[in-house]
Amino acid sequence: MVDNAAVQDMTDVMTKFTAYIGKRLPTDVKSKLAELRGNEKNEMANVIYDSMAENQDAADKLNRPSCQDTGVIQYFVSVGSKFPLLGELEAILRDATLGATKLGPLRHNAVEAFDEKNTGSNTGSRIPWLDWEIMPGEDSATIEVYMAGGGCTLPGASTVLMPGQGYEGVVDFVFDVITSRGVNACPPLLVGVGVSTAAETAARLSKKAILRSVGSHHPNPKAAKMETLLEEGLNELGIGPQGLTGSSSVMGVNIESSARHPSTIGVAVSTGCWAHRRGRIKFNSDLTYEILSHEGVVL
Ligand code: SF4
Known part of the structure; x- marks a missing residue:
């Protein structure tokens, strides 16, 4: 009944x-945006971070999306x-x-x-x-x-690497995606990476990855290290808020993984935007x- x-x-x-x-944005995203704003030296980037904060205040006061x-x-x-x-x-x-x-x-x-x-x-x-x-x-x-x-997580990408491409192939794929369609989303991005056995399993995990908190880490220390290295490398691109250059490109990189078939490495990327x-x-x-x-x- x-x-x-x-x-x-x-x-x-x-x-x-x-x-x-x-x-209203989740607490972890708001904190990370404030941290990136605090570390930013580029004047234009700071203007954009400030307008993002004003946008959030206005949405709150006017009770609008x-x-x-x-x-x-x-x-x-x-x-x-x-x-x-x-x-x-x-x-x-x-x-x-x-x-x-x-x-x-x-x-x-x-x-x-x-x-x-x-x-x-x-x-x-x-x-x-x-x-x-x-x-x-x-x-x-x-x-x-x-x-x-429609600009951020929906245009994700997924592929299956041959085992010889290894984890270097995973890194190449992430950089290719972020430097091509990554800026369709409004940066700084939360990058979700799925490492798995097939295109569809990796895609689902990459989405699950951006549901994890900003600043959280994969329980496997090697995967956690890859998260940190990818974050540092993507930030060196200097994409900046809204893609107009700045010290940071991303709010973070979260990896989710599963065991895989020995002959395949499925990898996928989903990107959350600053308005995550x-x-x-x-x-x-x-x-x-x-x-x-x-x-x-x-x-
Ligand atoms: S803030 Fe996010 S959801 Fe809004 S237009 Fe930019 S990418 Fe799309």
Whole structure:
């Protein structure tokens, strides 16, 4: 028997949280932007960092989205097999997207493939995009909301290297992507790298990588070292905020990996932009919740 009141409660929270994510950046991103601004010596770059901060303040005061591009709304769900609304979550998140589109308001960004029609609701076939991980025996649900912009994370790239290309091939691929289409996104970027066995597994992991906090590290020390070296190398490019030169190119590089087939190295890159609109919320089985990505939120 479905508890309709509980479904409505969770839909209301997810509606407000999704709309909120469009307006206020997560705490780790705000801190990193302030740190990069503090270290920047280039005058033009500092003007841009200041205008980014003003943009955020204005979005907050006017209660409006901080970027015109809603992106495509994606939910990454880690849900326990005993979470009471497991079977209702897909409908809850779809309704939350519809509600957030009105509440935000959020620009309409879902175009049905082949029909080439904007649905006018930010929903459509398989949109919002849902990514599922089931946690056996658990009774909570942690949901990442991500607004994947048309300039930033959606034009990701993925390939499969031959084993002889090794980890040098991974580095080459990351630099090729960032120096070609990387500046389509508004820098400084959070670069997600997936190292895996196939194009699609690496692509998924590269997206998971940009959901991780800025400044966090891969648990394997060799992968963590590669994150640091890639960050230093990409910063030496001096792409700067909005791609107009400066001391930094990136907010960081996060790598996620899996074991791989001995004859392939799948590698993928997803880039988050400076307006990296993601949020993490954890629901307990009684639907009390905690917002993990932003400080001091009142929905
Ligand atoms: S890259 Fe980010 S900040 Fe720039 S337009 Fe896209 S969503 Fe907005």
